[in-house]
Amino acid sequence: MHLAHLRLRNFRNYTRLDADWSPGFHVLAGANAQGKTNLLEAIYLLATLRSFRGIGGAQMIQQGQAGYFVGARIVGVEQHDARIYWSVSRRELTLDRHPVRRIADYLGVLRAVVFCSEDSQLVKGSGRIRRRFLDLILTQTRPDYLAWLQRYHAALRARNAILKGREIDPDALAGFSAELVRAGQPLMEARASLTPRLAEVARSAYERMAGGGGESLAATYEPNVRGDLAVALAQSRARDQAYRQTMAGPHRDELQLALDGRPAAQYGSEGQKRTVALALKAAQAEYLTLHHGAPPVLLIDDVMGELDRQRRGGFIPLLEQVRQARGQVFMTCTEENWPRDLGTDLVRWTVTAGSLNPS
């Protein structure tokens, strides 16, 4: 799968951009604040309808403009035309010129995995970030996952609203509890079946990056509820009422990350944490490749520069996999950290003040 054409209008610092891309390895070079990351952000937006910078749509509009447009031609088994227009008053998403009614119908048209400095939050941040990581992989691999996830959160919001009320109607609570169980059980099953497979890929990615004789990375699914969610909800009833919110369920699941059996967030060094995050992302990319038989588009935002030769080397098998499958990599860098060791057939681009030129 690859992005064949990208069209931007009033997106970040790009007034107009029309670019054709071949499969392969594209390096976007340029000084800081020229718009390298904005390109990756646009591609990631096409894949996930979100920014990896964790911000809302309004911030992606070029200053002084009403809205942005991001369009693309994506070539995989089929060819697709995707277009996003976003302004404060109007939002449009079309696929092959038809409006997209359900997000689930769109996701999967372009699959992308981003490597960026925010990734370290996967290790350092709250459990929510790790749940979102699992959820993203599951929405990219299981067709019904997103629908269950949305249903679960709708039920959770409703149930919490009941718990916050002055008087709690036990039958109404039971109604939404049943809905919570119905949507929550498939989430727990999906996470439990994904994690061991993902963990194995992450473990070997970490080993490659950290070098032989290094620590061993173990990622394990720690469900908040073991066993029957309905039973757990019934047991947590008094606690729920005291805290006025739902205290048990997959919205409190955790993905434990440990190096040689010790929690990575507490005991890992900064370098180790960064490597754990990279290994998880590499595992996501490899898992998606295994699942779909084609690699996702890799978006690498300046993280290679921070790595030593050993850790960089750990990336090479993944990049090689992408190359062999005629996939695509976009990588940003500055002149100082130009990745000479990553192979010869790189397509090189220069980004200057919101314009892109081959170099």
Place this chain on the structure above:
Amino acid sequence: MDRYRISTWPPPLLDLINELGMLPGIGPRSAERLALFLAQSPAADVERLAESIRTARRGIQSCATCGALSDRQPCSLCQDPRRDLGILCVVEQPVDVLNIEKTAAFRGRYHVLGGRISPTRGVGPEDLRIPELERRLQDQPNLELIVALGSDVEGDATAIYLARRLAGRCARITRLAHGLPVGSSLEFADELTLRQAIENRRPLQ
């Protein structure tokens, strides 16, 4: 340009545009078009329209028994002796009655809840016509109840709520089946519907 034009319109026309703009599905453009059309129509036609709006509003009310829209009390459905008295279909809105009536597949009577439990929007069970439903069940203890609510989280939770609250007060409570839309192919069904359809599959005779 737009603002200039609107501000030069006579105030009665502006009033009409505002009023029409309150109607469901009517945006500012349509409101303008309708208002201009009405303002230039023969006076008699407009009088007739105004009169029928007035008559409809005066004449239509909710049936005190079932909650459906009607021009008499109780409504014609509740009074119809040919309807099956042993079965009651619970729906959310008056329009749902019309939709089910169009199928001609249901011969019982209706009960309109007037909404569904929506804690995030502050709609609780006490805001629905449930006491009226309980009264009807009291008068007629052996009813079968069909809960015909939507299948989103709130619809399903309301159905479960009703089943719990009314347990033992009617002969049987059922809910509508989920499954494939008739006459469509599998590719148009979403994943959850298809999953439900597989779980609720039926033997071929």
